[in-house]
Amino acid sequence: MQAETRTTVPSTSGAPVTDLRAQPPTPIPDPDPGAHTGRELDAGLDALQQQAVPPIGWSSRVAKALLPLAAVGAVIYVWQMYVWLVRPRPDVLPGPAEVLGTLRDLLADGQAQAVILTSLERGFAGFAIAVLIATPIGLLLVQSRFLRGAFGPIISGLQVLPSVAWVPAAIIWFGLSDATVYFVVLMGAVPSIVNGLISGVDQVPDQYRRVGHVLGAGRWVLVLKIVLPAALPGYVAGLKQGWAFSWRSLMAAEIIATGGALGFGLGGLLEQGRVLSDMAVVMAAVLIILSIGVVVELLLFGPLERRLLRRRGLLVAGTS
């Protein structure tokens, strides 16, 4: 060892380590002096420091889709076993097969399609009106500290108030008309959307405003170009919740307010099942209401929200 100028010592990693102290000092050779401050160095470092995001594999996607389906299967299995073993009266708890049969009959004579269409139409129209009303209110409250201090608590309070509580008042004011249904839907959805917009703006980091100010943005440009885009995820979350409240409020209104000039929707079908003591119809209606909620979430708000968050790097690959 002593005879050599370059000594090799064992290292913990197992790779040989050259002892630099035994070497005469030599300048670091630069293979390409021209590139030292230039593009290649940058490009090399950039390549090293960016993490490649692995695409989500098909197997994990399929697994993610199959898992909830398996859970639904398990629920149906337990239900069927209960019906077989305990044998409840069919007018109290019909089995899955019977409910499915009723569902098929309802679809076959077109009644299901008609009520679904009526309810969806009202649901979407109500939601759209709610968005049109809530967005300007939200923008106004976000801009004015005074208005927000005054009306903010009322709106938060309204969000907690179950919108069904408005049904009696609405019937007195509007009678048994579509206006009653829309009123209840609006009282359910508007506060959620307003609150979503406000909390979205609240969550905009102050730093963005400072950057906007430094970049020379005036008050309105700041709002349009920086604050609102930054608040978009919160707004979409508010929209999603607003839809859920619209749908719930609509069902409540449809169950309570039936007859008159009112169209016949899913809530009406549910109520009719109760009046006729037809449990299979009741359960079929519940299943339809539930699946519409799930489908709208899966097809509309879920992808919208995920896309928004992924584009901002707020969603880690593989978490959804």
Add this chain to the structure above:
Amino acid sequence: MSEAPCIAIKQLSKRFSPLGPLVLDSVDLDVAPGEFVTLLGASGCGKSTMLNLIAGLERPTSGSISAPKVAFMFQDASLFPWLSAQRNVELALELRGVPRLRRSIEAARLLDVVHLTDAAHKKPHELSGGMRQRVALARSLAQDREALLMDEPFAALDAITRDLLHEELLRVWRETGRTIIFITHNVREAVLLGQRVLLMSSRPGRVVGEWSTTGQDAAALTTHITAELRKEIRRHAS
């Protein structure tokens, strides 16, 4: 100084509330056009406050500041996450009033200045910390202001990236002739970058030392300023 200063600060003092502590105490500073000044100091010396005052993000309690409109680079890149690198730069151009057609060409040119042409269409979260800071540098160049204020812009980066960005910043400074005030708590960085290094004391913030780096031995100057900075910090021990 023979020519009129780009930034002139006279007797500048700042308190955040009328009874609050004095953050800056009678600071005088003239920065010549095209000069690169580094401001050095421990935490709480009011360095950032001073930049915010120059940028007009805060108002002075007393004293005067005469400064052109400035570009600002923050410690975090502060890019907007919903915009690509290119669009982030374009937004700065838009707010400056550059017509739409010229924006994309100009943004592409600026991204090329910081060697980021290939990453133009990536979102900030897809870029490394060093790349984000380079986009931020391109964005502050897009503002096309005489003066550039930099608030510890490289503090959160690793050493290799920081060295590279130092070289890049100096290159950009030589090419564009901007006036730069650069804040740091790293003495080596201050001596390496600045033509003039100012040392600030803490609570209240005052300028307590000033060195020119031209024609100086960087290592010796670094050792000397480090000793002064430590003396300044030790004063707060009692």
